[in-house]
Amino acid sequence: MTALTAFSRVRRHLPPYLALTGKLAGRGAVEQAARASRVELSDGRFALDFGSYAVTLLGHRPPAVVEAVRRQLDTMPTSTRSLVSPATAAAAAAVVEYLGGRLSRVYFGLGGADAVEAVIKLAWLASGRRRIVAVEGAFHGKSLGALSLTHNQRFRAGLVDVLAPVVHVAAGDPDAVAREVAKGDVAALVFEPVQGENGVQELDPDVLRTWCAAAAEHGTFVVADEIQCGLRRCGDRSVALAAGLPVDAVLLGKPLGGGVVPLSAAVCNERLYAPLVADPMVHTATFSGHPLACAALPAALESIELLAGRGRTIARVFGAGLAQIHTARPDLVRAVRGRGLLWGLELPSPHITGRLIVGLAQAGLIVSPCMSRSTTLRLLPPLVADDSDLSEALQILAAVVGTFTTTGGS
């Protein structure tokens, strides 16, 4: 009954397509509760969550984060914004320290696109320039500024005339950024060190190094969008900083609130953040630095670090398991790409990818599609996956992939 009501309300009040896909994936059930790697459905079944669009890096309801948020909820969940919130201050200090301290200023948002919007505006104001260089295949969100950087034509269609001036360069072209910044009008270069929504594609660190050097030479800011690949999703706290790239900002989001509350951050150096030091009103939002969200951050970072070693084991075991599945069905799984806890299976068509995602969910393994590459199925094991979660996930994958026919159902 609860499930039927939920589907009918989604059909009436939200994009109806969500009811269709959700109903298929849940075989008529809806999500009801969750803990660690597992989601309980309304019909009593459980599914392993290796999806959730990269939010549940710590699994569902990580105890230390829930406890920290609960403490804030019981004391002061919202801020006067006239007085200082210690929770917001502590979160800013924690994320700066987590990234090593060189990037010492923080703007907090809720979703990832908030952080993208903030750095676009800061780069424009700090440089006085307007053009931005992004990368082909990039995904940075869908609010208008962020959408300007997102490359996918499907999301830009009908809006191109209202988007900011952005040029997208080929990911493999080491000279592309030098050509653009030499014109002297580029405010920022923005890239994802690992493009998650573009089918899990890692950008070549040597190309990135060349790009960063060209940007620095011409006074162009460099921003690493690690909303998906950072926070040890791909092994490192920050992929760009670990590679020694001289970036002016790192953007974080998704699991930054521990998978419990929405939270994102643009962690910037002094030069990029200067407009906000000069005038704190140039970029504000009622819920920026919200204490309830910020309370989660120190606990989330601490929990991520405690599990970093486990993450390396999961990456090794999971990567090896996916390689076996690839070997068993090369006609279906055309390629396996990934790093750490972010993996993509390349499939023959968007239709097959959709059917496989539904088939896996129905068999008890939730995975995610890729927003900008509909032929890639994305797998996001959480840091809390234990050995039995991992082997069960690989078994489900092997069974569903093994019996999958490219013409009919699975």
Ligand SMILES: Cc1ncc(COP(=O)(O)O)c(C=O)c1O
């Ligand atoms: C790299 C990257 N940047 C930005 C975003 C946008 O984040 P949000 O959907 O929370 O606005 C995403 C979302 O998938 C992302 O993967």
